Amino acid sequence: xxxxxxxxxxxxxxxxxxxxxxxxxxxxxxxxxxxxxxxxxxxxxxxxxxxxxxxxxxxxxxxxxxxxxxxxxxxxxxxxxxxxxxxxxxxxxxxxxxxxxxxxxxxxxxxxxxxxxxxxxxxxxxxxxxxxxxxxxxxxxxxxxxxxxxxxxxxxxxxxxxxxxxxxx
Numbered sequence: 001x002x003x004x005x006x007x008x009x010x011x012x013x014x015x016x017x018x019x020x021x022x023x024x025x026x027x028x029x030x031x032x033x034x035x036x037x038x039x040x041x042x043x044x045x046x047x048x049x050x051x052x053x054x055x056x057x058x059x060x061x062x063x064x065x066x067x068x069x070x071x072x073x074x075x076x077x078x079x080x081x082x083x084x085x086x087x088x089x090x091x092x093x094x095x096x097x098x099x100x101x102x103x104x105x106x107x108x109x110x111x112x113x114x115x116x117x118x119x120x121x122x123x124x125x126x127x128x129x130x131x132x133x134x135x136x137x138x139x140x141x142x143x144x145x146x147x148x149x150x151x152x153x154x155x156x157x158x159x160x161x162x163x164x165x166x167x168x169x
Contacts, residue, residue, distance in 0.1 A: 008086050011083040012083060016087070019039060019042055019046065022039055023090040023097075028094070029097075033101050033102070036097055036098050039094055040091060040094045040098070046087050050083045050087055057076075058077055061074055
């Protein structure tokens with residue numbers, strides 16, 4: 001049998017290879033939303049399985065697993081991790097295609113903006129501010145509420161004068 005030309009083909013089973021091939025540009029363009037959702041679901045299941053196997057192999061390699069899954073404990077899991085990465089890449093392509101299908105067109109966005117503009121209130125006059133309403137109302141004072149002690153003012157003024165006199169000598 002011939003060696004596959006694509007290195008990804010060596011990592012994947014036949015069913016997984018078909019799923020990944022459907023996510024490549026010529027095949028993904030003509031898919032409907034339902035087909036993309038089903039493909040994404042199958043890819044997620046395959047990705048989760050590959051990740052689970054890679055984690056188990058990693059535990060076997062480090063000696064933390066209770067017992068090996070197979071007859072011989074795993075010595076390397078780079079192939080399984082690469083398989084999971086190939087499936088992740090394919091899932092990202094499906095997700096991107098789904099976003100493109102569900103994204104609103106520029107015409108829809110323009111139409112929505114025009115509708116919001118028409119629905120906005122048309123008055124451009126500012127609010128009148130504070131008014132009397134039921135007769136005279138007390139206005140809040142603009143002066144500070146805390147009064148400074150006049151002795152403090154004198155003390156600071158005198159300190160400035162003394163400092164200036166020392167500098168002038």
